[in-house]
Each structure stands twice: as structure tokens, then as C-alpha cells.
Amino acid sequence: QVQLVQSGAEVKKPGASVKVSCKASGYTFTSYDINWVRQATGQGLEWMGWMNPNSGNTGYAQKFQGRVTMTRNTSISTAYMELSSLRFEDTAVYYCARGLGFSYGHWGQGTLVTVSS
């Protein structure tokens, strides 16, 4: 069955960077886009961007342009999302999700990133 397993919780200081991984199994990794969505505590879902694991092409929400980088390692079926220049307001649960068109039928379990001094 399709599974997306994310890396564990992180605590970072303001100004630092965080890199979250998302390991895919149960399907051909290069056949579906991986999207990243975040959710601050008690808040709604916020789309961050997408990556095509086959080509490496990416597209980012304007809000995160210049701060986010999405990459992949096809040999281990893993996608990565790196967010730099962290701010307190970046504290959130970060999800990876497998795209089918512009809908997301499979999600990772989420990774809590806490930005704290």
C-alpha cells in the first residue's frame, strides 16, 4: 500500500534552516508529484509547493519563494523540503502529500517543526 513516512520532530532557532524528509513506498516514486503543506497549531492548511520527482522540477507558493527548496533522491524514493531563515511563525506541522493532478490522496504523518529561541 502507498505510504509516505516523514522524519521526526525538529526544534530550531530563529534564522536556522530545517530539512524534512518524506520516504515513499508502495508505488513508483517518480510517477507522482510530491507536494508540501503546513499547518500551524489550531490553524488551516497552507500549500507550500510541489516537486516532480522524475524531473526535479519544482513550483513554490509566492509566500515561500527564496526560502524553500524541494529536492529528491530517487535512489531511496525520498523527497525533501528545506525551509531557511526560520521565524517563530514557521512553527507548524509540515506534511508531504502525493499529488494526483491537483488533489492529494496520500499524506505523510506530519513533522512538527518548532522554532524557539
Add this chain to the structure above:
Amino acid sequence: QSALTQPASVSGSPGQSITISCTGTSSDVGSYNLVSWYQQHPGKAPQLMIYEGSKRPSGVSHRFSGSKSGNTASLTISGLQAEDEADYYCCSYAGSGTVVFGGGTQVTVL
């Protein structure tokens, strides 16, 4: 992009039908038949309930249906059940490879 507009909360009694609206613009909801809906229980990842406006993924109850009129999409839950109590989010393609979510609606089963 601005978030799609959803009511903060909707409630209904068991067995009733409720409808959640999702209002966007002519640049997102109104331009594409690419609205999806997600159910999220506390502490869990979202689950896809409707895609491409009105299609149900395998395993999703027929009690969930989606529609669209102009710049507003809607999710209807018929025969409301206790297990339907959750947060619901709409999502739309917004052009140029971008996506926008709604602010979310908390559904309460009375």
C-alpha cells in the same frame, strides 16, 4: 493568493444533511474544475474526500458529494453521522502550478 472562504463552523443533527461552501474567485474555483475537499480529525493528517469537484475516491462514503456554481464550490454531507465531526478544507488549483486552500470549516454533529 488569498485563501478560499469557508464558514468557520457548520452543525447538524444526526441524519440531517449539511452543506459547506467554499468561495474563491474567477482565477481559481471559477476557472478550473479542480476543487478537492479534505476531512481532518484532530491530530491526524487530512483525508481526501472529493477531487475534481465531484469525484469520490475509492472507499469514501456516497454520503459525501461535491458541486460547483460559478466561483463557489460546495461539499454536502447527507445522513450526518457522529464520525463526520471533523474539520473540512476545500482546495483549488489557482493557475501557474499553484494551489490554494480554504480556511477550514469545523463540522459539529449535535
